[in-house]
Every structure is written in C-alpha cells, then in structure tokens.
Amino acid sequence: MRRIARLLLETQQINASIKSAKDLVDPAHFDDVILGVNICSGFDTSNQNFEAPTLAKKLGQSLTTLAEIVIAESIKSSDTLQECKAEQFLKLKNLQWKQRIATKVYKQQCKQKWQKPKKVPLTADTVKLNQLLTNQVCTTKEKLQGNEVSTSTWRELASLTLAQLIMFNRRRPGETQYLRMSDYLEQTKKKREFQDEIFESLPIAQKLAAKRLTLIMTRGKRDRGVPILLTPDMADSVKVLNKTRQIAGSIHKTHTYLLAHQETLFSRFEVMIVCTNTRICVGPKILTD
Structure with missing residues (x-):
C-alpha cells in the first residue's frame, strides 16, 4: 500500500478534504485521484507521456484493491453510505479509467517496446x-x-x-x-x-x-x-x-x-x-x- 500512501499525499495537496485512504475511493474525489495519479507518475500534458507508466498502471490496480477492502469493511460495520461510495467509485473507474489513464499507458509501453533495441547473442x-x-x-x-x-x-x-x-x-x-x-x-x-x-x-x-x-x-x-x-x-x-x-x-x-x-x-x-x-x-x- 505504499503506492496508495504516496497517492494520498499528492491528492491531499490537491484537495484538503481528503483525509484518509478511504476518501480516495469516494466518487466525488475521482477527478482529484486522476490528477494525483498523473502527478505521481510524472504525466506530461505536452506529449501525453508518463515518466513512470508502470506506476500509473499499478496505481489503478491498487485503487481497485483499496475499494474492495473498503466495501468489505463497510459491510462488516453496516456502513451502507461508505459501501455505496466505494461501489460507485469502482463503477466510475470502470467507465473512465481506461480512457483517462490505461489507454495512454498502454500506447506508451507499446511504443517503448518497439523502440527498445533488441540485443541478439553473438x-x-x-x-x-x-x-x-x-x-x-x-x-x-x-x-x-x-x-x-x-x-x-x-x-x-x-x-x-x-x-x-x-x-x-x-x-x-x-x-x-x-x-x-x-x-x-x-x-x-x-x-x-x-x-x-x-x-x-x-x-x-x-x-x-x-x-x-x-x-x-x-x-x-x-x-x-x-x-x-x-x-x-x-x-x-x-x-x-x-x-x-x-x-x-x-x-x-x-x-x-x-x-x-x-x-x-x-x-x-x-x-x-x-x-x-x-x-x-x-x-x-x-x-x-
């Protein structure tokens, strides 16, 4: 969860109302989370490239895991409001994450793979x-x-x-x-x-x-x-x-x-x-x- 902690610190700089990790999986903060992911992974708006594309990809996986943990804990504590927020966050992520993060990461990684020189054994x-x-x-x-x-x-x-x-x-x-x-x-x-x-x-x-x-x-x-x-x-x-x-x-x-x-x-x-x-x-x- 070190990646989530890093993301939390960045999003707190963007939105002071985000106090804990469970606030990251609030659909109201989704845009702030996206911006935080871009900052963490060094996204450059001029060329649409990430300094660390793998980090952006892994942050998406970590956010899904975090949302599932929040849902499980909310069910145990009968916190229907928090459960609903986490579920809505996952739905929103499924709808927009691919367009805003995943596709850019995939294209950049493919390009890096093509451009990487292949060394053949002598x-x-x-x-x-x-x-x-x-x-x-x-x-x-x-x-x-x-x-x-x-x-x-x-x-x-x-x-x-x-x-x-x-x-x-x-x-x-x-x-x-x-x-x-x-x-x-x-x-x-x-x-x-x-x-x-x-x-x-x-x-x-x-x-x-x-x-x-x-x-x-x-x-x-x-x-x-x-x-x-x-x-x-x-x-x-x-x-x-x-x-x-x-x-x-x-x-x-x-x-x-x-x-x-x-x-x-x-x-x-x-x-x-x-x-x-x-x-x-x-x-x-x-x-x-």
Missing part, C-alpha cells in the same frame, strides 16, 4: 558456450558410466542437459524444466512415422533433422502442446541419467519430472546463469535473456 558466444557444455557433458557422462556415480555428478549432468535443451530449443525455460518422465518414456517408445508426401516435400536438411532428432511434446501455457527437440547426444545424456538416477540416490522413485534432483526441480534460470557465467563469453547476460 554467434561466437553461442558457439563457445555450446562447445563448453558439450565438453562438460562428455566428461560428466563418462564419470557416471564409469565407477564415479554420485549425487553431485548426476546433478551436474542433469543441469548441463537442461541447459542444452533450453539453448537448443529456444523455448520458455519452464516448458523444458517441467518435462515429465512419463511423457518422455511414452513418446520415445513410439516409432515416428512420416507421411510420404510431406516428407518428400521437405528440403534435404529438414529430412536429415527429422530422422536425427527426437521429438517430445510437453505441456505449455494454456494446455498447448510444445515440441521439445533432442539431439542424439542429448537423448543419450537423458538415457544415462535415467539409468543412474536410482543408483546415484539423487531423486525419489515417485518423482515425475525428467530433470530434477531429490524432491525439487532445478532452477532453470540459475542453471543458465551458472553456465553462462564464464569468461569465455563477451556478452553472457544476453544469452540468458
């Missing part, structure tokens, strides 16, 4: 990181396949494999992180069949990729299917992890996720930051964006 950095991950995966995999099976080694290979999957697929990290063991095993058992007409229409590179890569469908946002592709090396790493997960004692039998440790999941952001936090990359932060 090809050299991507190649170096990929080579580093490949070398580390090979070393760790040899340890697991040998006599050096341990929880730390298993976790290291799992985190490296997760980083490779995220980099290769360029998907939302969560979609890769929440890949389930049952989905992986079920889909890898099935032999993929290609329709002859479609397969023959593909370029040679895509034909080779279709035969070489392993496709796993996982759940994404709004229950949409998200394809995750695995190279032969990644598939081999997953195979090694599955074979040694119980021996290494790093994960419980009932754990449903493919890449996890003990009772929790790897933090995909920490994994990527650790992997890119090396001196071989010129712009490591861009790789994790």
Whole structure:
C-alpha cells in the first residue's frame, strides 16, 4: 500500500478534504485521484507521456484493491453510505479509467517496446558456450558410466542437459524444466512415422533433422502442446541419467519430472546463469535473456 500512501499525499495537496485512504475511493474525489495519479507518475500534458507508466498502471490496480477492502469493511460495520461510495467509485473507474489513464499507458509501453533495441547473442558466444557444455557433458557422462556415480555428478549432468535443451530449443525455460518422465518414456517408445508426401516435400536438411532428432511434446501455457527437440547426444545424456538416477540416490522413485534432483526441480534460470557465467563469453547476460 505504499503506492496508495504516496497517492494520498499528492491528492491531499490537491484537495484538503481528503483525509484518509478511504476518501480516495469516494466518487466525488475521482477527478482529484486522476490528477494525483498523473502527478505521481510524472504525466506530461505536452506529449501525453508518463515518466513512470508502470506506476500509473499499478496505481489503478491498487485503487481497485483499496475499494474492495473498503466495501468489505463497510459491510462488516453496516456502513451502507461508505459501501455505496466505494461501489460507485469502482463503477466510475470502470467507465473512465481506461480512457483517462490505461489507454495512454498502454500506447506508451507499446511504443517503448518497439523502440527498445533488441540485443541478439553473438554467434561466437553461442558457439563457445555450446562447445563448453558439450565438453562438460562428455566428461560428466563418462564419470557416471564409469565407477564415479554420485549425487553431485548426476546433478551436474542433469543441469548441463537442461541447459542444452533450453539453448537448443529456444523455448520458455519452464516448458523444458517441467518435462515429465512419463511423457518422455511414452513418446520415445513410439516409432515416428512420416507421411510420404510431406516428407518428400521437405528440403534435404529438414529430412536429415527429422530422422536425427527426437521429438517430445510437453505441456505449455494454456494446455498447448510444445515440441521439445533432442539431439542424439542429448537423448543419450537423458538415457544415462535415467539409468543412474536410482543408483546415484539423487531423486525419489515417485518423482515425475525428467530433470530434477531429490524432491525439487532445478532452477532453470540459475542453471543458465551458472553456465553462462564464464569468461569465455563477451556478452553472457544476453544469452540468458
């Protein structure tokens, strides 16, 4: 409620009759509240821009929350007058807030998004990181396949494999992180069949990729299917992890996720930051964006 406190101080400068936060949700003070929001967020009337558009947006959300709190407290205390004022304020906000604040904020944020320069990872950095991950995966995999099976080694290979999957697929990290063991095993058992007409229409590179890569469908946002592709090396790493997960004692039998440790999941952001936090990359932060 710090934003509301800040807004209250500004509106008190405009209208001295506003004494407390509940006075902000009085429809009679709606115009003063709008002016206070503009002052708090640094609205410039000459170019119709806010210095802090996000603050203006969040103040609208805070005012709605405040009005709902006032309504709840008014119902408890049987204060029908205050309840009616807060309800009327919400109606007025629904009618005028979009035109007077929200639309301006949206247009400005869209413009800022368009004008913001997009930084693309350097090809050299991507190649170096990929080579580093490949070398580390090979070393760790040899340890697991040998006599050096341990929880730390298993976790290291799992985190490296997760980083490779995220980099290769360029998907939302969560979609890769929440890949389930049952989905992986079920889909890898099935032999993929290609329709002859479609397969023959593909370029040679895509034909080779279709035969070489392993496709796993996982759940994404709004229950949409998200394809995750695995190279032969990644598939081999997953195979090694599955074979040694119980021996290494790093994960419980009932754990449903493919890449996890003990009772929790790897933090995909920490994994990527650790992997890119090396001196071989010129712009490591861009790789994790």
